[in-house]
Amino acid sequence: MATPSTLPAANLDEAVSFTIPARHVRGRVVRLGPLLGEILSAHDYPAPIARTLSEALVLTALFGAMLKEAGGQLTVQAQTESGIVDLLVCDYRGGELRGYVRFDRERLADLPSHRDLAALFGKGYLAITFDLPAANERYQGIVPLEGASLAEAAEHYFTQSEQVPSLVRLAVDDTGRVAGGILVQHLPEGEEGRERIHTRLDHPEWEHVRILAETTRANELFERSLPLEGLLWRLFHEEEVRVVPGLPLVKGCRCSFDHIRSVIARFPGAEREQMVDEDGVISVDCEFCSRLFPIRLGDLDA
Numbered sequence: 001m002a003t004p005s006t007l008p009a010a011n012l013d014e015a016v017s018f019t020i021p022a023r024h025v026r027g028r029v030v031r032l033g034p035l036l037g038e039i040l041s042a043h044d045y046p047a048p049i050a051r052t053l054s055e056a057l058v059l060t061a062l063f064g065a066m067l068k069e070a071g072g073q074l075t076v077q078a079q080t081e082s083g084i085v086d087l088l089v090c091d092y093r094g095g096e097l098r099g100y101v102r103f104d105r106e107r108l109a110d111l112p113s114h115r116d117l118a119a120l121f122g123k124g125y126l127a128i129t130f131d132l133p134a135a136n137e138r139y140q141g142i143v144p145l146e147g148a149s150l151a152e153a154a155e156h157y158f159t160q161s162e163q164v165p166s167l168v169r170l171a172v173d174d175t176g177r178v179a180g181g182i183l184v185q186h187l188p189e190g191e192e193g194r195e196r197i198h199t200r201l202d203h204p205e206w207e208h209v210r211i212l213a214e215t216t217r218a219n220e221l222f223e224r225s226l227p228l229e230g231l232l233w234r235l236f237h238e239e240e241v242r243v244v245p246g247l248p249l250v251k252g253c254r255c256s257f258d259h260i261r262s263v264i265a266r267f268p269g270a271e272r273e274q275m276v277d278e279d280g281v282i283s284v285d286c287e288f289c290s291r292l293f294p295i296r297l298g299d300l301d302a
């Protein structure tokens with residue numbers, strides 16, 4: 001999918017963070033453009049799958065805001081028991097996003113035109129993993145994949161697993177070239193979500209902000225003529241909003257011949273022998289990039 005370079009760049013491939021200190025609210029808005037094209041062009045996804053992955057990438061960028069550690073990684077994974085989508089994986093590290101979907105093309109073709117979350121995923125779960133190597137911490141929260149949309153499933157995740165009242169909206173424009181989203185959360189007294197004993201979803205501070213944030217329209221998330229700060233102004237102009245300058249987002253993957261070679265080199269010789277085909281090549285596939293890396297055994301010793 002090519003993205004014309006003539007488009008005005010209104011926060012495309014950018015994330016803007018904000019806080020409303022008086023209401024103990026924090027949030028993030030994200031808009032993805034050329035980056036989506038780069039990720040999707042590695043695959044031949046039908047529109048509903050491309051759309052779902054685009055939403056998931058926006059969600060991943062929104063979640064990435066919560067990583068306080070520079071080298072931290074956040075992974076969003078949706079896995080099902082027997083859904084049309086079997087597996088969806090996206091991750092974020094230092095402003096780099098990547099993702100892919102494993103799905104059943106034949107069953108997708110048989111679906112009627114209306115494709116909601118349940119139709120695509122069936123029974124499944126949403127897992128969010130935070131990897132913080134410097135703090136030597138790994139945390140995973142898992143919730144059933146419930147609701148009409150990925151945004152609803154994400155809200156369930158925050159409420160159930162993180163105990164943080166949250167609002168999530170995701171939108172993809174009709175061309176599939178631009179997608180956007182907003183995440184708004186209530187953290188009274190600067191509490192960290194996980195340590196909370198109970199969640200008050202009806203806190204007056206949160207009620208007020210939630211009602212304002214709910215007026216976000218899908219087109220405001222992807223409309224290039226509206227800067228993300230303009231959207232925040234539209235939503236919360238009666239509040240004192242602190243905005244953190246935009247963070248650029250790029251497509252990033254760790255696959256390279258050097259990286260794959262170093263991974264293979266760590267396997268014991270006997271195991272490597274079993275991976276080799278008759279031409280003396282170990283073929284490693286990066287599912288994020290749909291790229292095959294043929295590694296010659298002889299190259300490993302070089």
Ligand SMILES: [Zn+2]
Pocket residue numbers: 253254255286287288289290291
């Ligand atoms: Zn890759």
